[in-house]
Amino acid sequence: MRRVLSVIAGLAVAALLWEGYKAAGDPEGTVLFGVRVLPRADDLSMPHLWTIGQRLADPEMTGGRPVWLVVLQACLFTLGITAAGFAAGTVIGLVLAAAMQRFRIVERGLLPYVVLSQTVPLVALAPLIAGWGGTLMPSWATVSVIAAYLAFFPVAVGMLRGLQSPSAGGVELMRSYAAGWWRTLVKLRFPAALPYLFPALRLAGAAAVVGAVVGEISTGTRGGIGRLIIEYSREATSDPAKVYTAMLGAALLGLLVAGAVSLLELPLMRHRRHVEVATL
């Protein structure tokens, strides 16, 4: 409740800042030493909040559906892609983490590349992965692959830490029970890793959203919010508020995913301590 209130308070402050700057700022922005340090405040760059609200209510094109509906549908489409990517990324991350925990040599050999993998710009991967669409998988799934590519990383790293978190005592206890690796994993390592898993999943959720949005743009997949951002931003010249409606949609998507992950966490994390995981 408190959190919700403070987020609302934060939003209100942000809205005030926006309109305040529009009222007080230079429409051409402030240029210092040849660099524009403060943004332009004109209606083209920063439409009034109510203009954006109005745009949401108006139809997309003459006689078309209202923008809010289009944005919402795009969000739902991308949500599906994100969910698939998130799920796939999580599974891959978990399997990798388990393999790295099981075999020291795998950890040594693989972990640097897991870290390195995240420095490959999506822009470069997109054409390669887009090529799989239509043959290996439906083309929307290629976007999920990109989302999974970003999502697996925090899970793999966080989960590895989690799986390694039980004390030597706990591991020896399981050995004294003559429990093998698998049973130790199920009864000890996995439950012990949950406090590490959930923060990692939150990061993975955010990463999956970014992956889905950028992936849609890169692979030219129609129907989602990423594509909508590009389509609407082509119209920024004549209809600047429209881009912002798509941005709001992306924000909504981010919140939806973050909320869903938090919900997942609630029942499992009672009676548990909370840890923070650092990826990388």
Place this chain on the structure above:
Amino acid sequence: MRRILPPVVVGVLALLLWELFVTLGRVAPFILPAPSAIGAQIVEQRQNIVEAALASGANALAGLIGGTLVAVLAALAASRFLVLGEVSIPFAAVLNALPIIALAPILNNMFESTSSVPRRLVTGIVVFFPVFLNLLRGLREVDPVHQELMRTYAASGWTFARKVRLPGALPHLFTGLRQASSLAVIAAVVAEYFGGLQDGLGARITSAAAFTAYPRAWAFVAGACLLGLTFYLATLLLERLAMPWKRHLIS
């Protein structure tokens, strides 16, 4: 040696398999180029790669430094004024869930697409979150023993902040920076994707890919990986320099 060998073996093996897969499988270069072809392009384009990496690296660095500075100031303020901290953490967490990179086209309009400001801003915002959240946690988590000790020394609030809070939060700051450093490079490269100056790795990659010149595109990708790695390692180095006490730990 034991730490270096396995990744090197894996890397060499993966490259070999890749090369074999491409040559034996007769995979066309416009689908997946062979490592040898990419290597040849890296050599041929080295000048361009270095120049583009410098441009993207400058943006990433500017964003990293700017975002970190703002994050440090914000974390100091939020740890000082409780209300601010209460409000800022969930708010920051919410903002962090948003696909910030998609802000690039809007920032390009608000600022100037002909300057590097918008992409540096995107990078800065992306950097801000991990640094802010980690540092704030560090600043708040003061060992109660230290707190009492400083009180017995009758130390003022400022002395306390300087001698205990800040050094105590240093490990957290670096945890944030480690995450931020490679994020900064990714953000700087991806932001180029939305227009603006065509001097960085992102622009080079997309333009090469548009020509189906995938070996050339991957040569620039390799540059981007190297840049990200450099940033990451530089942060690690800085961390070791800034926290000598962590280096001397015995088990």
Place this chain on the structure above:
Amino acid sequence: MPAPDRGSTAAVAVDNVTKVFNQGRSDEVLALSGVSLTVGDGEFVSLIGPSGCGKSTLLRLIADLIEPTTGTVTVAGRPAGQARRDQEYGIAFQQAGLFEWRTVRRNVELPLELRGVSKAERRARAEEMLELVGLADFAGHYPGQLSGGMQQRVAIARALAVQPPLLLMDEPFGALDEMTRERLQSELLGICAKTGTSTVFVTHSISEAVFLSGRVVVMSARPGRITASIEVELPSRDEAGRQAPAYFEKITEVRQALRS
């Protein structure tokens, strides 16, 4: 000075064991050298010695958590590995090591679960064990809700759950304050007496070793060996026992054995 042989019914027989860690590497450590020890059926033996002398190493050898470099370890007449798979022993460490995501009851049930004991039986046995350590009322609590002493009692209940003939304990009360510690010592003695369990107990505390044990085995460091084995007879093992001259005499004897 090897411990006297207690015959073939010995609960534990460690025979001329040597343990080298990191053999062949630059950080090689000779942790134990030529150690022999026999623990009779129903006997309570304490291991005491300076930090790093190899007490834990010896205990972990008996538990087959590590393997001896040379020599043999026999538990209940079987090789240690076999005994471990047969769950011939229960073990408890300095850290209670409870699984925080399981309730107290389900923590105690864990070793039974892994043995494939049926749900109803598991439950009954756990209740019984918790009764024994006086925590029946806390069965539904999570470990985080208990004090350190209570957690340690749960750990003991867990070690006892499979009703093992042998109990191995590595400084189980090390993290507790002295008063809680003394209470648990009495409880432990009661339980061991009731169940007839043989016990190997590692401790740093001379008074604890003397109060609990029938025999205190003193070890020396670098390389770890057994330097003395002191039989302890007290008029009683209760509050009166703690004030008996025999108690203080044995304490002094063990202290001197340690110092020498």
Place this chain on the structure above:
Amino acid sequence: MPAPDRGSTAAVAVDNVTKVFNQGRSDEVLALSGVSLTVGDGEFVSLIGPSGCGKSTLLRLIADLIEPTTGTVTVAGRPAGQARRDQEYGIAFQQAGLFEWRTVRRNVELPLELRGVSKAERRARAEEMLELVGLADFAGHYPGQLSGGMQQRVAIARALAVQPPLLLMDEPFGALDEMTRERLQSELLGICAKTGTSTVFVTHSISEAVFLSGRVVVMSARPGRITASIEVELPSRDEAGRQAPAYFEKITEVRQALRS
């Protein structure tokens, strides 16, 4: 039973102090009730009692880390707050609480630094203190490189660095193993004798309290009060003293006071 008044030169005078935590809230706790205690100049007083009886609370009242609900606390003839600002005392806790980012030397220098002592003098004093606790060779090390016992010695050196007339210690050896603990006890006694420091020492260990103190103050829980004050005279405070009948008698006396 209030402790006897030791006159106006008392290092510490706690007069009829009551401490209520969370006053007026539902989780109100009466931690101390009507406690009076006087510590004479150069005296070594131990506080012992069951967990939660208010030992730490009493110590923190003396240190002016918290304020009494009623009653007064005087240190070296001044109100506790004044005494804290004048750095009339040094303090050490169960956790050594060293600053891991400072070398051993700079940890010891910290209280001097905050007093504005010049660099050269700080350094000299730190060396001296480290000499005293036998860690002169480790001045340049970081705390992470030291064992628990060594860390605790640094904490004591830090507490002594301002050469305070009063030393306050809250279970400083609680986390150490018994043998290390005994060694540090002897060292502490030597230091206190050499510097003539008055000491208030909180502990859980009866033997530790008896071995160290001129007087053992026994407290009872809920609400915390002082129930006994036992003077201790030992023939010597060394290895022989630990084996003297007088030592064991006092242990028994304190144990009985605690049980009652």
Place this chain on the structure above:
Amino acid sequence: ATTPAPGASGALTPIKLQLQWFYQAQFAGYIAAVDQGFYKEQGLDVTLLEGGVDIVPQTVLAQGKADYAIAWVPKALASREQGAGITDVGQIFARSGTYQVAWKDSGITTAADLKGKKVGNWGFGNEFELFAGMTRAGIDPGKDVTLVQQQFDMQALLKKEIDAAQAMSYNEYAQLLEAKNPATGKLYTAGDFAIIDWKTEGSSMLQDAVWANTQKLNDPAYQQQTVKFLTATIKGWAFCRDNPEKCRDLVVAKGSKLGRSHQLWQMNEVSKLVWPAAAGGIGTIDEAAWKQTVEISQTTRNQTGDTVLTRAPEGLAYTNDYIEQAIEQAEAAGVDVEGAGFQPATVTLTEGGA
């Protein structure tokens, strides 16, 4: 591959056509041919694949995920050099529609005036006419100008961040004329801008063409199918020439996010690029124009010093075999394949192209 003889079994042959950008009137001919059933008449069931930023149509075609693709000639030739086996089988756009637009008052009227300026371009291989134009005017694109990648809109020019912007006559240029001048409160007019047209600067290159898979062209069934596909395509473009409003509606119905007046403008401008067709009829590849495109591709350098092509195209880069058959069949069906009498209309743009 076996392509069943159309009509024989009544089953339609599924065909995928990869477009190179979002649905817009640039592709009206194909959209109309689908809608009007021209492809069906030929026994083809054509699915249009929409393009996007990173979609390289010729790669999609080479990978076998489309049967035909629409792509600009220089980009497609570059992909051929990288091993993509594709052939230009129909040069639908007879001329280039790329402009470089500047403000009237900037004084920029020719390529030479760009020296030292901030020059917008799209990258992605759409910038070669610009580079060629500058090179011809003695400007090194890598050194003498500041290159800026344009976003998906024309803001940069309107805000005067850049001095000249790349624009397609049928798309971005219209966007400029759909924007309101804040000073006057009215839309900008053509009089506000100066246009550098690469057709007059002599650096124009061939644009939208239908590309087919070179290897599959050895298969008589695919050959046959290509002719049928081209025949229907010709009908589609002729239909749009004659019914621009109808085609505008079809494009809008396809879900284009740009509005009606914009698409009508685009339809009109695109028709200008197609009609009147080259000698021989719509889609015929003009030897001279091809040569010019190849020559420029081999000589113009971009900012990294690379040329589009490092050598002359090898193998079957283009062929008029199929388009000639298609033209014949279309003419037989009464279609005007020359469009000699085509008269462009005057389209009025409304704000935002609504």
